[in-house]
Amino acid sequence: MDQRIINLFDEYTHAPLSRQEFLERLVKLAGGTALAAAALAALEPGYAQAATVAEDDKNLVSEDVTWPGEAGVTMRGYLVRSKGRKKRGAVVVIHENRGLTPHIKDVTRRVAQAGYLALGVDALSGFGGTPANEDEGRTLIGKLDAEQNLNNYLRALAYLRARPDSNGRTGCVGFCWGGALANRLATHDPQLNAAVAYYGRQPDAAEAPAIKARLLLHYAGQDERVNAGIAAWEAALKAAGVRFEQYLYKGAQHAFNNDSSPARYNAEAAKLAWDRTLKLFREALG
Known part of the structure; x- marks a missing residue:
């Protein structure tokens, strides 16, 4: 194309x-x-055609959960885990700028299938939840208060740590809008163990010294908008002594992991990035 x-x-x-x-x-x-x-x-997006893990997968348990958010908002999330009683590492899945879409719910199930307690947070909970119309979702994302939204995700991490089926170790993985937020969670939560940002905008370089988590940064080769910030963020992370890895997937488009969008999806890059993501989670979350 x-x-x-x-x-x-x-x-x-x-x-x-x-x-x-x-x-x-x-x-x-x-x-x-x-x-x-x-x-x-x-x-x-063509969500039905791109689903990787079935909603009724017999090996998974899913439920809708809530926790107290900022300014009296009740936050909602899609919680998925594999069957069994063992404690496990927990991962917050952060959606793109459309909300908690069927694609991101599918990604949440993929994380759970890999052995983690996975929580897909709906950032639009305060607006009644993610709408079916993606244009409406993008509009509502633009109306979020950035600090309140950040705190709602910090509370999601705290909620996961407190669950009896969690081993207390937490990570996050975000895509696009969610990738930028994954970076911000790393700069604001000293208890976070791992953060993975897919083609996410970088925070201010001055925030790098606050990071305690291990970072994994995935960038698309054709993504000039996001990639403009790579050099400054890389320098800040190195100066701060942060443990991080970053990869640039040549020829890949922004949103290359989104298999519901055929024109931008890159199967080879998506598989490699996902394998690297799960490797970090195995090492950092147990």
């Missing part, structure tokens, strides 16, 4: 670009309505 079309979609999903303007520009770039429709079908 024309890189300009992928870049336009990235602009649409991350900037205040209306769907009407996006579609008008897409038609021009694609060279017609029919070609634009084909491009859109490859870009927008």
